[in-house]
Amino acid sequence: MTPNLLIIGAGGVAHVVAHKCAQHNDRLGEIHIASRTLEKCQAIVASVHTKGSLRQPGVLHAHALDAMDIDATEALIRETAARIVINVGSAFLNMSVLEACLRTGAAYLDTAIHEEPDRVCEAPPWYANHEWKRREACAAAGVTAILGAGFDPGVVNAYARLACDDYFDRVDSIDIVDINAGKHGRYFATNFDPEVNFREFTGTVWSWQGGQWTAAQMFEYRKEWDLPVVGRQSAYLTGHDELHSLSQHLDVPDIRFWMGFGEHYINVFTVLKNLGMLSEQPVRTAEGQEVVPLKVLKAVLPDPASLAPTYAGKTCIGNLVRGEKDGRAREIFVYNVCDHADSYREIGSQAISYTAGVPAAAAALLIADGTWRVGRMANIEQLPPRPFLSLLASMGLETWVREDGRDMPLAALADSVDA
Numbered sequence: 001m002t003p004n005l006l007i008i009g010a011g012g013v014a015h016v017v018a019h020k021c022a023q024h025n026d027r028l029g030e031i032h033i034a035s036r037t038l039e040k041c042q043a044i045v046a047s048v049h050t051k052g053s054l055r056q057p058g059v060l061h062a063h064a065l066d067a068m069d070i071d072a073t074e075a076l077i078r079e080t081a082a083r084i085v086i087n088v089g090s091a092f093l094n095m096s097v098l099e100a101c102l103r104t105g106a107a108y109l110d111t112a113i114h115e116e117p118d119r120v121c122e123a124p125p126w127y128a129n130h131e132w133k134r135r136e137a138c139a140a141a142g143v144t145a146i147l148g149a150g151f152d153p154g155v156v157n158a159y160a161r162l163a164c165d166d167y168f169d170r171v172d173s174i175d176i177v178d179i180n181a182g183k184h185g186r187y188f189a190t191n192f193d194p195e196v197n198f199r200e201f202t203g204t205v206w207s208w209q210g211g212q213w214t215a216a217q218m219f220e221y222r223k224e225w226d227l228p229v230v231g232r233q234s235a236y237l238t239g240h241d242e243l244h245s246l247s248q249h250l251d252v253p254d255i256r257f258w259m260g261f262g263e264h265y266i267n268v269f270t271v272l273k274n275l276g277m278l279s280e281q282p283v284r285t286a287e288g289q290e291v292v293p294l295k296v297l298k299a300v301l302p303d304p305a306s307l308a309p310t311y312a313g314k315t316c317i318g319n320l321v322r323g324e325k326d327g328r329a330r331e332i333f334v335y336n337v338c339d340h341a342d343s344y345r346e347i348g349s350q351a352i353s354y355t356a357g358v359p360a361a362a363a364a365l366l367i368a369d370g371t372w373r374v375g376r377m378a379n380i381e382q383l384p385p386r387p388f389l390s391l392l393a394s395m396g397l398e399t400w401v402r403e404d405g406r407d408m409p410l411a412a413l414a415d416s417v418d419a
Contacts, residue, residue: 016357121203182313
């Protein structure tokens with residue numbers, strides 16, 4: 001029996017998840033989309049029909065839902081008979097949606113770590129502050145809860161596990177590099193929800209170095225990378241979700257995350273931060289209104305989903321892994337390249353949302369067929385990576401491996417090993 005699916009959220013990533021799940025609705029059953037704004041859910045439903053994404057005729061319904069309301073979320077899961085819930089709404093929703101899944105027995109998926117609206121950059125490891133506190137409850141209830149099933153976190157976690165298991169006897173370092181070499185033509189915009197996006201860059205930059213947490217400031221450390229397809233790019237040491245699970249689950253002393261930023265982005269970001277516009281703390285206006293500066297900024301910036309029609313260029317995201325194999329030093333770069341224009345032609349998305357949404361849909365399919373239905377809470381690196389990466393390749397995100405200047409698709413390398 002196919003499991004019904006509930007997608008919570010109606011932004012750019014939810015748009016991708018809905019299209020990709022619709023393309024496999026023969027394996028996923030009914031698809032329901034829920035958000036506070038019903039019209040956004042209805043727009044995604046209309047887009048799925050317009051693009052012809054449904055593999056076979058089936059149920060595709062929109063619902064209004066405040067997912068912070070656990071009782072309401074529980075009721076909707078029961079009403080829709082959903083057995084898999086994909087949470088791609090705000091990161092503030094994670095714990096509420098997870099609780100509703102625990103009450104109903106539905107499997108839970110998300111793509112980003114939980115955050116509290118009034119707190120930025122909690123003590124590492126971040127997962128221990130919220131999600132991991134519910135590990136025992138998930139195991140006791142037999143609920144599958146897969147955390148961080150986007151690209152980063154998500155696919156890069158699978159890349160790390162793949163490297164440790166198949167390419168190295170000992171891994172000394174993993175550098176995760178995320179480059180968006182695309183241009184959207186707007187003066188300034190963020191690729192994800194501005195409120196969540198900016199919060200990533202206003203706190204302490206935590207990295208895992210020498211087997212311990214190391215603190216830095218945003219834009220303090222810059223490095224040039226020579227990458228496949230996108231060429232030479234600058235990236236900055238940044239704190240990010242995947243470090244907080246990989247550091248605990250893999251025996252690797254150095255794990256860092258690097259994100260590409262242009263000078264224009266850094267200049268605008270710096271001005272906004274210095275003016276206090278990136279603050280999550282409320283202020284009172286002269287008229288007596290209480291507002292949160294970051295929420296005001298979100299309201300005036302472009303909706304990330306609106307960037308898709310004009311986006312051009314490519315992304316390159318991957319792991320540079322160094323270590324030892326058979327007594328010799330080894331270095332590989334495991335990566336994916338995604339094209340903004342291709343993403344838009346296929347499902348009306350930009351590549352940033354595409355790379356985050358396709359993995360969540362793939363993870364749902366692996367739960368549905370039992371491969372990842374583990375009956376407990378797990379981060380991606382705790383699950384077998386090859387079924388995930390193979391499925392992603394068939395869904396539009398192929399994995400490549402660069403070694404000694406040669407780039408090969410992972411599938412071809414697997415075939416050569418099998419032969």
